[in-house]
Amino acid sequence: MTAxxxxxxxxxxxxxxxxxxxxxxxxxxxxxxxxxPLARVRGADDCIRGIEGLSRIVTDVVVRKVFxxxxxxxxxxELHTTVxxxxxxxxxxxxxxxxxxxxxxxxxxxxxxxASGAGAGAGAGAxxx
Numbered sequence: 001m002t003a004x005x006x007x008x009x010x011x012x013x014x015x016x017x018x019x020x021x022x023x024x025x026x027x028x029x030x031x032x033x034x035x036x037p038l039a040r041v042r043g044a045d046d047c048i049r050g051i052e053g054l055s056r057i058v059t060d061v062v063v064r065k066v067f068x069x070x071x072x073x074x075x076x077x078e079l080h081t082t083v084x085x086x087x088x089x090x091x092x093x094x095x096x097x098x099x100x101x102x103x104x105x106x107x108x109x110x111x112x113x114x115a116s117g118a119g120a121g122a123g124a125g126a127x128x129x
Contacts, residue, residue: 005095006066009073012093012100017061029099036105038113047103057081057112071095081101084111 008027015024028044041047059079067074073093078086087107094102 004098005071005073005093006068008098009066009075009093010094013061013063013077016026016051019055020027021052024048024051027100028031029096029101032103034103034105035094036103037107037109041104057083061092062086079112080114108126 009125011078012024012027012050015021015027025044025048028047031042032044032047033039034047034050036052038049058079058081060078062080063075063076064078065076068077069095072113073095075091075093077091080087087098089105092102093100
């Protein structure tokens with residue numbers, strides 16, 4: 001299960017970077033739960049909408065380190081945007097049955113929130129994972 005979870009998490013970041021939101025959606029359970037500093041959403045479609053919104057300002061997602069424990073994958077990455085210096089992010093994903101069922105994201109949202117205003121704020125929270 002460890003390798004499968006890590007592969008799913010890696011594919012999540014690869015499809016996000018490629019802006020292939022259809023492929024990214026296929027990695028999420030229909031009832032995926034997302035929780036971050038700027039938003040909480042439930043459901044794959046709402047999660048994808050947040051990622052798409054954030055992607056308007058994202059220039060790169062640079063994965064620095066991945067930690068695995070069974071179906072849990074913690075990814076430490078830098079979020080590069082057009083509105084702020086790179087933001088370090090911790091993303092904890094739970095993978096069950098080959099799909100991501102839960103995403104917990106922790107980062108200092110102040111640079112994104114203040115630079116991008118309220119319009120991108122909700123997307124930043126839902127997608128920085």
